[in-house]
Amino acid sequence: MPIGGGFVVKGAEEDPLLFEGAPKPTVFHLLCATVCFAGVQFGWALQISQLTPFVQELGIPPVLSSIVWLCGPLAGLFVQPIVGVTSDNSTSRWGRRRPYILGGGTLICVALLMIPNSVDISTAFGAEHQKLGAIAIAVVGFVLLDISNNMLQGPCRALLADLAHSDQQELGNALFSVWLGIGNVAGYSAGFVPWSRLFPWSKTDACNDACASLRIAFSIAVVLVAVSVSLTCAFTKERRVFEPPGGTPRRHVFAQVFGELFRALSKMQRPMFRIVVVQFFSWFSWFCWLIYITDWV
Secondary structure (H helix, E strand, O other), X not given: OEEXXXXXXXXXXXXXXXXXXXXXXXXXXXXXXXXXXXXXXXXXXXXXXXXXXXXXXXXXXXXXXXXXHOHHHHHHHHHHHHHHHHHHOOOOOOOOOHHHHHHHHHHHHHHHHHOOOXXXXXXXXXXXXXXXXXXXXXXXXXXXXXXXXXXXXXXXXXXXXXXXXXXXXXXXXXXXXXXXXXXXXHHHHHOOOOHHHHOXXXXXXXXXXXXXXXXXXXXXXXXXXXXXXXXXXXXXXXXXXXXXXXHXXXXXXXXXXXXXXXXXXXXXXXXXXXXXXXHHHHHHHHHHHXXXXXXXX
């Protein structure tokens, strides 16, 4: 029985969730499906508010810090479309979205641990140029954080769209927005707390007060990401897909993604093109403000 644009599910006749009159997911299940956004947004808010001063304190000039931030938009441009198409074609026994959510969440935790501990890691390995080693570790963690954020966010959104029935989409989007707001408020607030005073043991010879505070805040983010992603994966049940639409070969994913993108751009109607232009300049100004405002203030 084909569903979702040509997917075929084994035993469809025996699965009541595949029929139009199937039981709807409860509010609890929708809450669990969207809670992953709270943990991700908590870490994202910390990244926005804290990382520009931190990388400059490591020795990266303000002009070059914008280059570090460039990996975020690049990750969004390449990672999200590729992960989206790959997850659509996934036939994993664990579902189409959850493996990517779990993988992205794991990488986010690794990145969140790498960045604030970069100085201590560089010192522990006895790097000849400790400063350059710390910068390299922090930048790698920064890039990994952006890639894994984009790896997780797309499947999280798609999971909500997969699970919620047509009359639950507004509720699902509302819950999604609530978790985003909670994550943002908590994340920005966490940067204000003097964690190094509350946990003086977090300071080391190589890590000062600001570094120690960042370390504790990011450690809290690791816990929240792990808990929220675990809840999403544990309490969300997906339908297993056994045959991707049209048997799309995985080796053609990259060409498929960007081929469809360029075809859509070439056929875009004028009203939609105007919206794209507005979005372009809105995000251009937003990121110009985003990178430098924390350091300037």
